[in-house]
Every structure is written in structure tokens, then in C-alpha cells.
Amino acid sequence: MVRRGGGVRVAAVTPAASTRTATAAAVVAVCLVTAPAAAAVAAAAATTSAAWSSIVTTGEMRVWHPVTLDIPRGPWASETARRNPFMTYRLTTTYTSADSGDRYVVPCFWAADGMAAHTGASAGSVWRCLFTPDAPGEWRWSMSFKQGPGVAVRTDGAGAPVRPFDGRTGSFVVGPSNNETAGGRDFRQKGRLRPVPGQRYMRFDNGDWFLKHGTDSPENFFGYREFDNTPKGRHLYGPHIMDWLPGDPTWGADHRGKGIIGALSYLASVGVNSVYAMPLTVGGDAKDTFPWVTERGVWRYDVSKLAQWDIVLDHMDAQGVALHFILSETENEELMERADRGVLGHGFSTSRRLYYRELIARFGHHQGIMWNLGEENGWKDGSGRGQYNTDWQRKVFLAHLAALEPYGALLSLHTFPADKERIFTPLLGDASALTGASLQVAGWPNVHNETLTWVLASREAAKPWVVSVDEIGGTGALPDAVTPDHHRERRDVLWGALTAGAAGVEWYNQAGDQSMEDFRGHANLWATTDRTLRLLRAQRVPFWAMDPADWVVQGRNNWALASPDIILVFLRWGGAATVRLAPSTAYAVGWFDPRLGAGVALEGARVIVTTTGGATRIGVAPRDARRDWALLVRRVGPVPTPSPPTPPSPPLPSSSAAPTPPPPLRVTPPAGPFSFYVVDPRSGVDVAGPLPPTGGSLHRAALPPGFSLRAAPQEGLPPPPLSPTTSIRGGAGGRGSVVWELNGQVVRVERVPPYLIAGDHRGTIYPWRAAPCGGAATIAARWGAGGDASTIHVTMVC
Template identity: 35%
Template sequence: MKKMLLNKAILLAAVCGICFSCVTEPQISGEPKKWHKITLTFDGPESDEMADINPFADYRLDVTFSLGDKSLIVPGYFAADGQAAYTSAKSGNKWRVHFSPNATGEWKYEVSFRKGKDIAISDEEGEGAGYMDGQTGVLLVGKSDKSAPDLRAKGRLTYVGEHYLQFAESGDYFVKMGADAPENMLAYDEIDDTPNVGDRLKKWTDHAQDYNSDADSFLWGPNKEKGKNLLGGINYLHEKGMNVFSFLTFNIDGDDRNVFPHLLKVGLDEYEEFANVKKNPKSWETNVLQDRFDVSKMDQWEQIFSYGEMKGMYLHFKTQENENDQKMDGGDLGRTRKLYYRQLIARYAHHLALNWNIGEEETKTVAQVKEQATYFAQNDPYQSIAVVHTFPNEHEKYYQPLVDEATDVKGFSIQTNKPDFHRVHSVTSKWVKASAASGRKLVVAVDEPGDARHALVPDKDNIDHNNARINALWGTLMAGGAGLEWYFGYQHDHSDLTCESWRSRDAFWDQCKVALDFFTQNELPLTEMVNMNEMTADTTDYVYAKNGDTYLVFIKEPGKIEMELPDIGYNASWLNPKTGEQITIDGQTENEKINLDSPFELDALLYLTK
């Protein structure tokens, strides 16, 4: 009887196209703990980046993870030999899924592995591809043992209908602060097959001194020796108290032209010669395999992002830029764009703190933007937010329609255009208030304060950074903005394209840390606070308050604060926004009207709380 049953099983496997002898349990790596990346690596069909049956389009690996009423469909991807970050492999039989569970317990999983022309981006059921298709299993997930700044101690950063994202485990609201530049951060000479158009390939040598041994397991290359300088840079940002960095993942035909996940039709030398002429934007059409991806390069990117997560970093994925946002499908959500988005989601969506920026300096139509945001909402199992960034003078064109109706866009990435940053506060306040009035609060962050030429200049050009601090840094936070990323102007050393050292703005990161520490360490009722500049006698002051409870009053220059409170009994203290010096005022307010002199020589913050 046993032999008969076995024969029937083998016959069924043959009918279903299953490689019976090849079906094995997946290799499970990573710690099986809440919020951790748990990787399931399956033995599937042997393939290659250039195989006739396209492994990126003609196979679809999805794994459904379920626990009680929780269920996540997580997309997977072709992983070559499973060690491509180290071996630079282009072929193999490994297929991979990254799962980041949001609860402890016994998670069940079921594998769907289908094949067919463009099945990866199809809603059709498709044909069973054999191997692990239909396989089931169980993962026993325990509690995380990590501590801050590791984001696994805080949980996933989620949109909760407020102007601030919230960590699901700790309940803390997130205020971001860090680097928007260089946009070509991933143009790094130790990442596989990265070209050197314009001699802009980075070495990040200044950050060799910042390398920490806690990054050892995130290195790559055949001897696990590559990546030290860039990982040192990320550690530097962390040591300065910053919590975000951004990067383009596709800049073909753009400003830099060195960063993309796709394979080339030509050699690097030929691509570099062609792409070196910016006004010859034909690289995408003539030099690129638009539906094939570089497995080892994307694996090496993952090493960088994973170290960032461990160091408490929010990952700002800029999926396109102005010059190339029409390149995929003429701006539409077509085959090429869907394949690209699916690779990003399958490989990187598990990270706990990120946003999908639909395009830097957006020029697609509002309808196209909405459709692409919906694609992320429907296919990212972890529901990280999609944001929109556009030119300083086109806010109304894009942001107003996205305020007027409910869409899957959950945030705005603001850019302004004045060298003294004076537009930042008013623009941020406008869209924070407009989205609140619509009944759908959006996460409004300032990701390019200042103008293109100067923006945040190096310390050697302006060690004080007074306008950046007063008008942009505090201007954003006092308007209800969710934080800032700092763009580096193109007229200065270590610009948006040429930066290889975040230390070039070392003094300013200290000023950013003063603000970030204040907003994150004082248990402010952030989701209940609103901009109330009209409360002071001088309406050029900034006021951010929960009326009757907490008041932050920021003055831009030495002088008095005159305002009337609804009652008495407030504790008061001063903060020097430049240095972090704090002065506590004895006693509590005894009158509704207050008239206080600033104790500092420049700007100052008055903190009133019950």
C-alpha cells in the first residue's frame, strides 16, 4: 500500500510539473523574531539574469504568511546562487523572500510559484512552476532582543492618520533629520557594475575613519572586505544623531547617470562614453535591458540598507528623477515600471522605516502619480508610504489635488527655492494645514530646503548656518513638518552629485541634533499640536502649541516674547537652538500675559508646559 501511494504521489508530481526530487525545505536565515528580517531561500529552477525564460518577468514567487487574522502576501525574487553580494553570481537556482513579522507566534506560510509570460506583474493565476509551488510550513516567531537605535527595537514605522509616522512597537512618533545628498549615494566604486560617468564614482574615503566593527557582517565581495567607507559614512551620520539618508535607485539619463538596478546591453566603457553627454538622453532606449536586473548589485545595496536600519536610519527611496520620469512606459504604470517596482518591493520593502518617493521633481500627470502610489499600496505587504516631490513652483498643481481627495499618496516631500530658506515655514505650514482641513492628515517633510545653487553649504563656507537653522530647520518643525533632509547646492564642494563626505557639514549636524533631541526627548503631544503664530505680538515668531497644555515659541533674533495664554501655571525654560544650552525659569507663570526677554544673542526657543 505504501509503495502504491508513493507511486501515485510521483505521478501527481509529474502531472503538475513538479520536480519531485528537487522539492526541499527552504533555507531559513535571520533571527526568527518580531520585526526582524527572516529570509526564506528556496531551491527552484536553474536560471540566469539573461535566461530565455526571464526570471524577473516570467516567474512569480509569492509567499503568504498568516497568523490568526493577520495575513501578508510577500513577493519574492530570483537570487542567482543565493550569495551574489559576495560572489557576483549571475546564475543559480536560488529564489528568495524576505519576511518581517509584526507579531510573535506561530506564523504559517504557503508558497505560490507560477510561470508564464510576464506572470510576475499579472493578476492571472498562471501555471504552476513546480518546485516549491504549494509548499507550506511554519515559523515560530519570538520577541526581538534589540535595543535602540536598532529599529527592530521600535517596530515598523507606520502611517496612522497623523502628520507624523509612528513606530508600531514603541508607539513613538518619528521626526526625521539627515542627509538628502548626495542623490547618487549608490554610485560607489565597490558596488558591482556601477559605471563612472562624469568621473563621479565615489570612494567615500573620508569616512574610512568612521567605520565601526558592528558593520563587519554587512560587508560584501569575495573576501567580505568591500563597503567599509560607505558603511563608515552611515555610522558617522548615526554618531552625529541623524536618522535618515536618501538616494536615487534609477538615474539613467538624469543628472548623474551612474545608478540603476538594470543590466546593460553594452559594456561599461561603451555606456560611459555614450552617457557622458547629458544632452544625449538615449541611454535608456539604446543601452539598457529594461526588464533584466543586476542581482549582485541589488544584493549589495541591501547590505547598505540593512546596516542603515541597524543604525536607526530611515531609508528615502527616490525611484526616479525629473529627467527620466517619462522613460518607463512614457510615464505610465506599464510593464517596465511594474517590473522595476516589484524588484524594489520584493528586495527592500521589509525594512522598517522607509518611503517610496514616486519621483524627484515630478513631471508625470497627477493621475499617473496616483496610479503608481496605488501600485505600491497594493503590492507592498508592509504598507510603507508613497510620497510626492515636485518643483517649488508646482506645489499647487500636484499637492492640491492630492489634498482634495483620498488617494494612496500619504506624504509630501517639499522642495523650496530661496537661498535664505525663507519660504520653508510658510510652505510647510500651508500643506500641513490644508491636509488637516481636508480630514486626511498627510506627512509633510522638507527634503530640499533652499535653492539648487547653494542650499546647505559646507561648514567652510558658512560655519554658523544661521539662515538654515532659523528659517528651515526650526521653520519646518514649528509648522508641523515631519522633519528634514538637507540638499547640498551644486556650486559648492561636496555638492549633491560630488559629495563623498557628510563631514563637510559637520557643524550643522550638531545644530540639527539640538532640534531633533528636543522634539524627541520632551514627550511633546505632537499629534495634538498646531501652528499658532498669531498668538504672539510679533507674528514673525513661530508658535507650535497644544492650546492650554504646551507652547513652543521660537524667536528669530534677540528680543521679547509677548503673548497671552488661556490660563496660568506653566513651567518655562529656554533653549539655545544653536548650541543646545538650556535655562530653566524658576516657578510657574502667574499671569495670562507673559513678557519675557530672550537670554541668548541670536534665536531662542521658549518652552511652556503644564
């Protein structure tokens, strides 16, 4: 056994010597016993044989809690043995739910003596499989254990069986979760965090939706000097030792780890629910973190160090803090390919395949893990070193990760601010296994638009990504001592991201990028972000069912996230709110002050009733009207129609600023997925419709100047699913895209409601200048290319 601390080798003992001696003695004893004792000795020998082939199941045996299968006496190995255990063996276990038939194929790993986090062992015979069941009941397992040169990274089933473990089967039963610790934060009472197909947010197995509130600094979070073999680690997190509590984990006889464990406990206590961390900073900025025995020894892993990392991840699960694991840094994204002599140019090295397998085997069972292919990936920095991945590499790396990772966790990618179009575009839709985009935005006021770009682009590609803002340019978020109010971070970044449909933010601080030790320096920033997320929870805002909808609020500096029944508006510079609402409907409205010092309850709450609908002036916030405010508008019901015996009531005041001309046509809506309306571009109000499918005339004199047409999806008819061949960018659309046709020719593709035949931008509705005068025209709107259409035949009388 070898124990390592701070990179210094302390002691070495011949592995498993005592065990081997005891076994030999038992065999000798069989030869010396008398006949009457022969039966007892035979029974003892059988027991010894069973112990050698045993597989031990441990764990809390509840759903969403890890279950461990250990082979205590598997093939003996050491980190530095000539026969490299990391490459020579491949242990995999398949778990199948007896009730549902759900199946998980989970890579396993060599664990030295099984207690390496505490003993520092670098040798032993324990092999381990970690699995988190996601349903109660019986789970059946079957084990594949192979050996041979390079077999660890083979995917063709090659290798000789390791007897007697290869082909072994068994089962265990788990009960429902009863974990109610950590104030409801514990991921073990929520289940696995993963993206939902067709959605742009992540959700836990228990149904809770997730918005990320994270710290992006320090990126070398695991550059912690109390991990084994981390001599250059920049961190001790000394100020957070006070946050470590009795009962919290440590490792080793000297109880190391209190600083990093305390830091995570503090972050969780102030609402931070994710940490950005790199397992590999060799050749990068910090140069202090690596998973191997040596800095560039890409074939051999430091078992005790990784076991200590796992203790930290266990605490993160318990505290409700997800790990955003960034697998490479821009300066080292080709490090493994360069270390592999069998790889030429920008290839896919065996050592990288091993890297992905070891990390997933050791850490993939954690409920809150998010995998990120790399930081600033693909950036050609001009150094001439060629340390960048190619489109082909990104696609094959992602495909390999997706095939290896059993649980469907997030697979995302981070890139340089100017490279988003070049890097992300080839990965859209079914072109890759990517499920998330991790954005770095240089100019803070651009956060909203850049987030919106990739939210919409991924939706159009029929595979919405989980888009998060994980790095902001310049100095980043400065400490409270410099910017105590964090106005720009809140206004431009936090609310800019959320209203564009982002799945959350992580806060970057340039000065603390590798050196941050005390997270209390940003306490006001954590509190500001946490207040916003608490507002959404307290008001039950279904952000996962809402879409970016800037068009519903007037003013180019205003943003909105909306569904048919609720609208969340953000006024960057305050002022009066004018929101597009449905006619004859009652709405509850209330204001939220996003700045610290205010409460979390809505202010100025009241009910308004619309008559004509359209652009509805709601007014200004209760105070500080020239500062940023959020406005929540919720539909509470239609306006009831008075019964005939009731004396007529005075008409309700119109919520529209200007009277609306009577519609020239009002007939049965056309068949198909849409109804058509004429829109006044000055007010955004529908002034005619639904228009007839045949035989109608539109009199130009009765319509407002510069009118447009709007296609309104029929209630209860959602957009159809897309085929894999649907055009992704620049063509006739994805799910949610409406293709306008005039006399059989495509004239407009609209990707965001309102679906207008001439389009709109930031509240400005463009007039339909191609409106035909005289004669009949056939106008159609359809879902995507070749989708269902609604058609109208009209004559324009000018």
C-alpha cells in the same frame, strides 16, 4: 556563475552542471545496485527528492527581524537567459499571524545562487522571500509560484503552477525582540516606521514617534564604485573608511564596501537618521546609478548589485538610518514608458510595474524605508522631451505601489518649487494613495508658510500628509568652512518647518549634490539639528499631538506649535515673548538657545500664574535677546482657590498688559460642540462669555471696539470623522474646520484655531463688521459642512 566588478565581466561557468551530473549519477546507481541494497538506495533517492523540493527558513526569529524563506532548488535561471526570469515567474508568499489574523502579501524574487552579493553570481536556482513579522508568536505562510509569459506583473492570479512549490504552506514562531545594540538606534528594536492614519507624523511599532533629520546630498548615494556593475559611480566615500569597524559588513572576497558602510556609521553617530537616495539616475544629473544589468535594460535586474544594496540597507536598519528612496529623477520619470513599445504617450508600462515589484520584493522588508514616487515629478522643463508624469500617471502609479507594498510604508512625492499647487492639489484626500509631501522650497524664509500650506490642506482633505522639507533652494546648506554657524538654515528652515508641523528636514547641498564624499564637512549642521531633536526628547515635547498655532504668539516673525497643555514658541529675531494663555492657570516656562555652544537644558526656567489669561507677556530670553530663541511653555495646573478660613491673600498680579472690562453676560454655555466668547482684537482676550443659547442681549457700548466672536470647542467633544464626500478646498470644510453661519447663511470657514467669525492672521484679529444692530440674530458654528452645530440667539443693542 558570473562575477561583476566595476562593470567588467570576469568569468562564466555553466550553471548547475555539477548538480545535474550528481543527480544523473544517483539515478544510474539505482540501476546497478544489488537487491540487498535496494531499500537503502530507495531511501537515499527519497531524501534527494525532498532536498529538491525543500523550503528553508532562516533568520534570528524575533519580532521586527527579517525572516527568510528560501527555495534552494527552484527553477534555474540567469540574468541573460532567453527566458527572462524577472518576467516569466511570479513568486508571492502570504504571511498570517495565528494570534491576530493580520495578513501580509509579500512579493518575492529570484536570488541567483543565494550569495550573489559575495559571489557576483548572475545565475542560479535560489528563490527568496523576505518578511519582517511585527508581532511575536506563530506566523503561518502559504506560497504562490506561477510561470508564464509576462506573469510577473499580472495581478489576476494568472500563470501555470511551478511544482512542487505552488500552494506550499508552513509556519514559524518568532519571539519578542531583544536587540539593544547601537545605543538604542537599531530599528530592529523599534519595529517598522510608517505613517499613522489621521496623523502627520510617522511612528515605529514600539510607539516611538519619528522626526526626520536627514541628508539630501548626494542624491546619487548609491552611485558607489564598489557595487558590482557601477563603472561610472562617482563615490568611494574614502574619508569614511576610518569609520568602518571590525564586525561591520562588507561584500566579496576583497571585502568591499567599507567606505559607504563607514559613512552611514558616521552619520548615525551625529544624529542623522535618514538618507535621500535614488536607485535610478540614468539620463539625469549623475548618470551613474541603475538597478539593471545594462543602463537602459529595464527588463533584467542585476542580482548581485541589488544584493549589495541590501547589505547597505541592513546596516542602515542596525544604525537607525531610514532610507528615503526616490524612485525616479525628473529627467527620467518617463524612461520606462519610452522603453516599452506597448505604451503610447503618458501611460503605465509593464517595465515600471516590474520595477516597483522588484524593489519592494528585495527591499520592502526593511524597517526604515520610505518610498518617494519621484524627484521634481511633473516638472515640464521646456526641453520638449516630454519627460514628465501626468496627474493620471501619478494616481495610478501610487495606487499600484500601495497595493503592492504590504507594510503600509510612507508613499510620498517630491516636485519642483513652483509646481506644488498644480501637482499636489489633485492628490489630496482620497483622490490618491499619497501619504506624504516632500517639499522643495526655493526661498528659505518661505519654508514655514509653504509647509503650513500643505499641512493644513491635507488636514482639510481629511487625510493629513507627512510633510517634510527635503530640498532648499540656491546653494543649499553650505559646508561648515563657509557658514560655520548655519544661522539661516536653523532659523528659517529647521525651526520654520518644525513649528509649521513638518515631520522633519533633509539637508541639500548644491555643490555636493552628486559629488559629496565626506559628510564631516557639515558636522556643525548635523549637530545643530540633532540638538533641536534632543531638546524635544529631553523635555518630552509631544510634537505629534501639537498643531501649528502662530496665533498664540504675538509678532509676525514668531511661530508656535501648540496643544492645550504645551506651547513651543520660536522667536526668529528674539525680543519679548507675548503668548496667549488660559486664565487662572500656572505655567512652567523656560528658554532654549538653538545655537551651537549652548547647553540643551532650558534656561531661565520659572513658573508664572495667569489671572485673566489672554495675551500674556513672558518677557525676553536670559541673554542675546535680539537673536533667535525658542520658548517652552507647559501647563502645570490650575491656580488653587483659597479655603474660606484662610485670610484673604493679596491679588496675584495680572499677566495681561491691560485691564479687562467685566463681561456683560455670563451664563450657561449653549448645547452642542462649542461655547461662544466675545474677543477684544487689541489684546486677544475674551471679554464676554460663554454666551447664552437664547434670550441674550449684547450691549455695544459695553464691548471693546471692533470686537469679534470666538467658537471654543467643548472639552471632551472632538471633531467628528468626515465622510468621503467632504469638500476639500475652498468649501465648508474638513476635520477641524469650523463653519460660521449668520441667520442660516455661511459667512466664514475657519480651519485653524482660534475659530473667529471674521478670521485672523499672524496675530491680527479682524473685527466682525457684519454685527447686526437691533433685532434678533441667529449665529451658529458647526464642524464642517453638515456637522454638529452650536447655536446662539442674540440681540445687538447699539
